[in-house]
Amino acid sequence: MKFELLLAAFDLKDLIGVPLRASVSIPTIVFALGAIGLNLHYGFTGLLNVGMVAFMAAGSYGMAIAFTQGVPGGILVAMVCGLLFSVIIALLIGIPALRLRGDYLAIVTIAIGEVMRVSARSQRLINITGGPFGLPSIEDRGNDVSLSDRIGIDWNPLYDTENPTRSFDVLWTDIFNFDAKALWLMIIGWALVVLMTILVWRLVNSPWGRVIKAIREDEDAARALGKNVFSYKLQSLIIGGVIGAIAGIIRTLDNSFVQSEQFRPQTTFFIWTSLILGGAASKWGPVVGAAIFWFSLQFVEEAVRQLVENDWIPDWLIDSNDIGRIRLIMMGVMLAALMIWRPQGLLGKKEEALLDVR
Amino acid sequence: MTRNFGGLKAVDVDYLEVQRGIITAFIGPNGAGKTTFFNLLTGFDEPDTGKWQFDGTEVGGMASHKIAQMGMVRTFQLTKSLGKMSVMDNMLLGAPNQKGERLSFSLLRGAWRKQEADVRERAVELLERFNMSHMAEEYAATLSGGQRKLLEMARALMASPALILLDEPMAGVNPALVQSLLGHVEALRDEGVSVLFVEHDMDVIMGISDWIVVLAEGGVIAEGTPAQVSKNKKVIDAYLGTDDGIAADDGRTGADAQ
Numbered sequence: 001m002k003f004e005l006l007l008a009a010f011d012l013k014d015l016i017g018v019p020l021r022a023s024v025s026i027p028t029i030v031f032a033l034g035a036i037g038l039n040l041h042y043g044f045t046g047l048l049n050v051g052m053v054a055f056m057a058a059g060s061y062g063m064a065i066a067f068t069q070g071v072p073g074g075i076l077v078a079m080v081c082g083l084l085f086s087v088i089i090a091l092l093i094g095i096p097a098l099r100l101r102g103d104y105l106a107i108v109t110i111a112i113g114e115v116m117r118v119s120a121r122s123q124r125l126i127n128i129t130g131g132p133f134g135l136p137s138i139e140d141r142g143n144d145v146s147l148s149d150r151i152g153i154d155w156n157p158l159y160d161t162e163n164p165t166r167s168f169d170v171l172w173t174d175i176f177n178f179d180a181k182a183l184w185l186m187i188i189g190w191a192l193v194v195l196m197t198i199l200v201w202r203l204v205n206s207p208w209g210r211v212i213k214a215i216r217e218d219e220d221a222a223r224a225l226g227k228n229v230f231s232y233k234l235q236s237l238i239i240g241g242v243i244g245a246i247a248g249i250i251r252t253l254d255n256s257f258v259q260s261e262q263f264r265p266q267t268t269f270f271i272w273t274s275l276i277l278g279g280a281a282s283k284w285g286p287v288v289g290a291a292i293f294w295f296s297l298q299f300v301e302e303a304v305r306q307l308v309e310n311d312w313i314p315d316w317l318i319d320s321n322d323i324g325r326i327r328l329i330m331m332g333v334m335l336a337a338l339m340i341w342r343p344q345g346l347l348g349k350k351e352e353a354l355l356d357v358r
Numbered sequence: 359m360t361r362n363f364g365g366l367k368a369v370d371v372d373y374l375e376v377q378r379g380i381i382t383a384f385i386g387p388n389g390a391g392k393t394t395f396f397n398l399l400t401g402f403d404e405p406d407t408g409k410w411q412f413d414g415t416e417v418g419g420m421a422s423h424k425i426a427q428m429g430m431v432r433t434f435q436l437t438k439s440l441g442k443m444s445v446m447d448n449m450l451l452g453a454p455n456q457k458g459e460r461l462s463f464s465l466l467r468g469a470w471r472k473q474e475a476d477v478r479e480r481a482v483e484l485l486e487r488f489n490m491s492h493m494a495e496e497y498a499a500t501l502s503g504g505q506r507k508l509l510e511m512a513r514a515l516m517a518s519p520a521l522i523l524l525d526e527p528m529a530g531v532n533p534a535l536v537q538s539l540l541g542h543v544e545a546l547r548d549e550g551v552s553v554l555f556v557e558h559d560m561d562v563i564m565g566i567s568d569w570i571v572v573l574a575e576g577g578v579i580a581e582g583t584p585a586q587v588s589k590n591k592k593v594i595d596a597y598l599g600t601d602d603g604i605a606a607d608d609g610r611t612g613a614d615a616q
Binding site for chain 1: 452
């Protein structure tokens with residue numbers, strides 16, 4: 001009886017539907033891609049990259065700047081510019097820091113992320129990065145095309161010029177209800193997630209992957225067997241970094257603007273959370289982790305919101321302005337619980353996690 | 359060759375030759391600089407002064423992985439088995455010049471499948487020789503200390519070294535396994551691999567070494583065949599210790615393990 005009463009407090013369709021929808025949407029794709037890159041860095045090579053957001057920023061800003069400055073060849077070339085920029089960032093971080101002990105990489109990566117964010121918003125670069133305003137619409141003014149229109153409209157087979165607001169109800173559930181632009185980007189995004197997962201998985205299961213796993217376990221052992229440890233670490237940093245840049249590009253295509261505040265360090269920490277939730281060094285861990293991250297975040301938010309709105313929780317305890325913070329607190333509690341009872345994450349191998357404990 | 363740690367002269371060797379095709383042992387009390395000397399030779403540490411050659415090539419200042427690629431492969435005093443990898447993966451890692459280890463080929467399974475199969479075959483043979491076949495798919499972290507020593511030696515052999523440098527291969531190994539380890543070391547020499555190893559337990563060494571180099575306080579104090587060395591007055595002093603010798607040793611134990 002009591003249980004039914006509790007259920008009655010909730011609008012179940014929204015309680016499940018809203019988080020489910022979030023777990024397949026663009027933010028999940030972005031975090032999944034970031035976590036796939038981080039999985040190569042941390043899960044397989046043991047690199048403590050605490051600045052994934054720097055690679056995302058490189059991808060986003062690289063593409064946006066190239067496009068707004070009218071790079072010949074249009075969008076695809078602009079995207080390649082974003083990826084190349086992330087390679088440069090990887091080299092800038094890697095060449096000095098990868099020769100040192102692991103903790104230095106952590107310091108350098110977190111610093112580079114902040115350096116990029118703060119530089120992007122500086123007044124001096126206002127003509128390139130847009131300074132604190134960012135690039136509100138990513139347009140090639142010379143040729144009068146906008147990045148998001150080109151992808152979302154011109155190249156979108158789902159888009160109907162007669163009926164631009166048409167929405168697609170995937171699975172006829174009314175939960176997965178997206179407009180043509182969002183759905184198109186989600187299809188591209190999920191395809192990339194699958195592609196990158198397979199790419200990383202094939203890499204780490206090759207002899208090349210055996211070497212990077214050996215480096216994760218003990219650099220000196222790899223060195224004593226004639227492996228050029230520095231070169232392998234740099235390769236891993238670049239590949240994972242490019243995957244991070246793809247995450248940044250997808251997010252920018254979705255937002256259709258870039259602004260420095262999108263690249264605060266917390267993004268890196270959320271990506272780490274996703275990876276740890278799903279299980280580092282597992283195949284689908286980063287993807288499952290990202291989906292669960294957004295599902296839980298939205299679930300807590302929706303649940304608390306419904307309770308507050310229906311006066312099940314009194315205003316003096318939690319009012320509607322607190323919900324955003326509550327969801328992060330709950331996230332932290334969940335992560336702590338996970339670390340205690342399932343340190344290997346959801347898909348990680350328990351034996352591997354326990355080998356360290358001895 | 360010299361190497362100082364602060365005011366401490368850890369290694370100060372004028373001239374030393376390691377002969378091809380025999381078992382050479384470095385012995386000396388704790389703190390004699392054996393491991394430091396090893397680290398210097400294999401490029402894991404840089405000397406303050408000095409140069410050295412391997413097989414006619416100047417290797418001083420070369421990166422450790424390049425020295426290993428030339429055929430001078432080492433093991434470690436504190437075993438470095440790669441715990442979260444299987445015993446078999448540990449072995450496969452040892453093989454040199456693997457095409458699949460290059461990023462550009464790693465995704466083209468066809469390009470390295472054949473070599474991988476050959477390498478695996480060799481690994482199976484070596485594991486059999488070291489009586490470890492039944493553990494091939496276990497995580498290396500689940501092995502005992504002695505088994506890890508064996509694994510590390512077998513892994514180094516995967517690299518087909520011309521000279522194998524074993525840093526205290528018997529330390530922490532139970533007596534039953536010591537005999538089998540010694541047997542393996544002798545078998546290596548008989549196959550034409552030069553062996554250089556560090557040990558501080560005199561009894562272990564006398565039986566199998568062809569040439570012994572005695573280090574104390576960073577320098578070579580004597581070298582010769584086991585028979586010659588065991589009669590040397592300086593060696594007896596270094597081991598049994600004069601009064602101040604013991605005092606100096608106590609203060610320096612551990613420098614060698616760093």
